[in-house]
Amino acid sequence: MELLRTVVLLAATITTGLIAGLFYAYACSVMPALRRVDDRTFVTVMQRINVAILNGWFAIGFGGAPLFAALAVALYLPADDRAALPWLVAAFVLSASMLVTTGAVNVPLNNLLAEADAASGAAELAQVRTRFEARWVRWNLVRAVTPTAALGCLGLALLLHGQTG
Numbered sequence: 001m002e003l004l005r006t007v008v009l010l011a012a013t014i015t016t017g018l019i020a021g022l023f024y025a026y027a028c029s030v031m032p033a034l035r036r037v038d039d040r041t042f043v044t045v046m047q048r049i050n051v052a053i054l055n056g057w058f059a060i061g062f063g064g065a066p067l068f069a070a071l072a073v074a075l076y077l078p079a080d081d082r083a084a085l086p087w088l089v090a091a092f093v094l095s096a097s098m099l100v101t102t103g104a105v106n107v108p109l110n111n112l113l114a115e116a117d118a119a120s121g122a123a124e125l126a127q128v129r130t131r132f133e134a135r136w137v138r139w140n141l142v143r144a145v146t147p148t149a150a151l152g153c154l155g156l157a158l159l160l161h162g163q164t165g
Helices: 002-034 039-052 056-076 085-115 122-164
Strands: none
Touching: 002 039, 002 056, 002 085, 002 122, 039 085, 039 122, 056 085, 056 122, 085 122
16 A cells, blocks of 8 residues: 555656646746737647647646545545645645636636637737737646645655655
8 A cells, every 4th residue: 555655646746747847837938938929920829739738648747636636635544644644635625726727717718719710800819819818827827836836745745755654
């Protein structure tokens, strides 16, 4: 059982780190770069990114982070030493909130953007961008912070696990 806890805790840490890094990269590089392009380029690039990101590698991090955190919680509930459990619960809640934020805010905005015709006139593209960009960027920052905080919690859980394991 100890080996399984270790493997699941490592999987939770790795997948959470991957997704935190992805959203961090958007926050500090992708979106600031796109802020400087014209509306047509912005809409076209974001549409292509939103299609390209839907792949198995993304799914592993995005779904794996909360899934492995939940599994780690379940594996630690019956453990004799529960020192890591509060940190695992916090990591799960933070990872789950990233899923909720994505589903409630970012995905609907991505769907709105997907409906836009990149060949439209300048005024229509500017309107689409205005409805999308600021809100998406703001909530992506939330998506960057929550798994980063979860990663910190998992790091503490790993330390505690190592001390007792």
